Amino acid sequence: MSEARSGTSAPTVLRMILGRRLQERRLAAGASLEDAAKALRVKSLTIRRLEKAEVALKPLYVEKLLETYGAPHREIEEFVELAEQANKPGWWHSYRDAVPGWFTAYVSLETGAQTLRTYEPQYVSGLLQTPAYARAVLRGGLPNGSDAEIERRVQLRLRRQHLLEGKDAPTLWVVMEEAVLHREVGDPEVMRDQIDRLLEVSALDHVSVDIVPFAAGAHVGACAPFTYFRFAEPELPDIVYSELLSAAVYLDQRPDVVAHLEAHSRLALLTSSRESGKLLQRMRKEYT
Numbered sequence: 001m002s003e004a005r006s007g008t009s010a011p012t013v014l015r016m017i018l019g020r021r022l023q024e025r026r027l028a029a030g031a032s033l034e035d036a037a038k039a040l041r042v043k044s045l046t047i048r049r050l051e052k053a054e055v056a057l058k059p060l061y062v063e064k065l066l067e068t069y070g071a072p073h074r075e076i077e078e079f080v081e082l083a084e085q086a087n088k089p090g091w092w093h094s095y096r097d098a099v100p101g102w103f104t105a106y107v108s109l110e111t112g113a114q115t116l117r118t119y120e121p122q123y124v125s126g127l128l129q130t131p132a133y134a135r136a137v138l139r140g141g142l143p144n145g146s147d148a149e150i151e152r153r154v155q156l157r158l159r160r161q162h163l164l165e166g167k168d169a170p171t172l173w174v175v176m177e178e179a180v181l182h183r184e185v186g187d188p189e190v191m192r193d194q195i196d197r198l199l200e201v202s203a204l205d206h207v208s209v210d211i212v213p214f215a216a217g218a219h220v221g222a223c224a225p226f227t228y229f230r231f232a233e234p235e236l237p238d239i240v241y242s243e244l245l246s247a248a249v250y251l252d253q254r255p256d257v258v259a260h261l262e263a264h265s266r267l268a269l270l271t272s273s274r275e276s277g278k279l280l281q282r283m284r285k286e287y288t
Contacts, residue, residue, distance in 0.1 A: 011053035011105075013112030013231065015086035018079070019053035020235040022065060026051075029069035039068040057083040091159070098152035102248045106227070106241050107160060109250075113170050115230040117264045119221060121177045123185070124194060126157050127164060128174065128201055128209070133194040134158070136186035164207065173208040175267045177221065181211065181283040188287040195284045202277065210268050211276040221267045226260055 011019075026036055026047075033044040040046070040061055047065075049055045059080045066076045092099075092107040099107075110116065110127075118125050123137055134157045138150050145153075164172065184191055202209045212221060226242040240251040240260045251257060 012086055012088075012090050012108055013233075013236070014082065015057060016053040017233050017235045018057055018062075018083055018086055019051045021079070022057075022062070023051040024235075025066060025069045025071060031069060036065055036068065040064055056087045059083055092156070095152065095156040095159070098149070098156050100246075105250065106248065107156075109229045109239060109241065110160065110227075111163065112231060113229040114232040115171045115173075115228075117173045117175075117228040117261070118226070119175050119223075119264055119267060120180060120225050121221060121223075122180065122183070122225065124176065124180055124198065125174045127161055127172060128198060129157060130190070130194050130197050131158060132190045133185055133197075136190060140185070164201070164204070169206050171206050173210075173264075173268070175210045175212060175221070175264060178211055178213050178279065181279070184287075192284055192287040195280050195287070199277070199280050199284075202273070202280075208273065209276060209280075210271050210273065211279050212267055212270045213275070213279060216270040219267065219270060220263045223263070228257070228260055228264060 026033075033047050036047045037044040046055075050057060050061065050065075062080055062083045063076055066079060071079070090108055090111065092104055092111070096104060116127075118127075123129075124133060126134070129137065131154055134154050135150060138145070138153050138157075142150060142153075163169065181191075181195070185194070198209050201207045212219070224242050224244070226240055229239045229241070231238075237252045237254075238257045238261070240257050242249045242251070242260075251260070
């Protein structure tokens with residue numbers, strides 16, 4: 001994957017899975033992109049985009065391709081039914097006015113992931129922010145944004161947090177720098193409530209919050225914030241997201257993913273849950 005810019009549509013995870021399956025079916029049948037394109041009377045680029053989930057999976061296209069690949073009738077029927085489901089917009093589609101297109105892909109991945117590992121050097125992770133903290137962060141990042149625009153983004157951030165609820169909640173492991181706790185976002189009351197929120201979620205079995213102390217000195221985390229996604233479905237590779245000022249990068253090449261995963265693991269070794277809890281408690285007193 002590469003840089004994603006504003007305007008990029010965000011496929012659902014199901015659509016990504018089906019695109020991979022289409023590719024696997026084509027390769028198993030010994031068909032080239034050109035062979036598949038000829039069957040649909042389209043350009044080979046169209047087939048590539050279908051397989052990469054860059055466009056909707058048209059049921060008629062899916063049916064014709066699977067017939068070309070020699071798939072059994074029952075499999076074709078099931079695949080077409082799944083394709084129709086995959087083409088339905090995700091819940092985040094209703095917030096498309098509130099976020100840049102390149103971030104909607106992140107929300108799609110976040111919603112479908114089994115494991116998330118995040119590194120945050122500047123701010124509390126969005127999935128753990130209180131409404132007041134989120135509002136202050138967004139106001140700082142969008143100084144010219146209207147109150148209505150800020151509020152829409154806050155609501156999206158809070159909607160994303162539903163992900164951590166229920167029996168099917170993914171595992172979330174957040175590593176943050178101590179600097180995050182010293183950067184006063186909002187006012188002391190906002191910071192105190194935010195730290196209470198971090199202490200609260202740290203007690204959950206599926207959430208870990210590690211704070212890298214200043215005493216750790218120079219370390220591998222001197223880089224941009226990133227999030228690593230792992231999925232339950234074997235068709236999907238691990239993916240890393242890293243945000244830039246006006247765009248984002250999505251990486252799925254193994255060397256890139258491994259480098260970020262190893263960096264996250266090394267960062268976690270610089271602290272512990274117990275020490276992180278003590279640091280949170282100490283910083284809470286600072287804002288009293």
